[in-house]
Amino acid sequence: MARYLIVDSRDLTEYTSGRYIQKVAGKLKESGNDVTLFLIENGVIAARKGGEIGKNLSDLSKRGAKVVADDISCRARGITQLAEGITQGSVDQLADLIVEGSDKVIWY
Amino acid sequence: MATATATAPVAAPAKTKKVAIVLATASYQREAPTTVLRLVEKLLQRGVDVNVWAFEEAVTLTNKDQIDHNEPGSLQKVLGEKHPNIGRFIDQLIRAGLHGAKLDWVSCILCVQERGVEKHQMGGAIVGTLGDLWKFIKAADKVICIPTYR
Numbered sequence: 146m147a148r149y150l151i152v153d154s155r156d157l158t159e160y161t162s163g164r165y166i167q168k169v170a171g172k173l174k175e176s177g178n179d180v181t182l183f184l185i186e187n188g189v190i191a192a193r194k195g196g197e198i199g200k201n202l203s204d205l206s207k208r209g210a211k212v213v214a215d216d217i218s219c220r221a222r223g224i225t226q227l228a229e230g231i232t233q234g235s236v237d238q239l240a241d242l243i244v245e246g247s248d249k250v251i252w253y
Numbered sequence: 254m255a256t257a258t259a260t261a262p263v264a265a266p267a268k269t270k271k272v273a274i275v276l277a278t279a280s281y282q283r284e285a286p287t288t289v290l291r292l293v294e295k296l297l298q299r300g301v302d303v304n305v306w307a308f309e310e311a312v313t314l315t316n317k318d319q320i321d322h323n324e325p326g327s328l329q330k331v332l333g334e335k336h337p338n339i340g341r342f343i344d345q346l347i348r349a350g351l352h353g354a355k356l357d358w359v360s361c362i363l364c365v366q367e368r369g370v371e372k373h374q375m376g377g378a379i380v381g382t383l384g385d386l387w388k389f390i391k392a393a394d395k396v397i398c399i400p401t402y403r
Contacts (some may be wrong), residue, residue: 239295
């Protein structure tokens, strides 16, 4: 089992590859890995409560992946409510994940 | 007869001590340089040495001749008087490394020459070759490649 940290800095709806990064996260989790999807910059747009894509991320979290949204990126975009299963984090948390909480980092 | 189960000691995952970051995005384009600076600051605070390899447009981030322009008068109450340039923040992070974990900021030689900024690189930034990038990657515990996308 490996610990994967996937950092998503893009709006998942803006690029068609956005759906693949969600699939990668899901498949890695299904394969028994520890997966954290950290949303930052425009990546947090998908975390907004009520959005279609937020439901996918909630589903990902129900399947055992951790989904975290960067606080400053959320505030910059006026996102105050997150979809179910998504927690708010910070760059401090991201640094901790890089230093001690992951084996591989994928930045999308 | 009950037998004792031998449990092999599980080694704790090694702590990351060195991170290489590859960045190709300049300021005024994307949020990536700001995010990288936010992250570098936190990594340095945790005692992690950081190598940033800047190439393509990212080599203009360390242009020492950037000017802080005035913000529009009507917005100065919100934004402050001047619009700070990103080179200043990079300079501060490099200087922070004098007394703790170290930041090396290397600008690709081909990219600085193509953009005419080789002689404009600020003190502290190093102009390097792809050989340096290779050594950074080999030496790093983790490599973070920030994607360039349009």
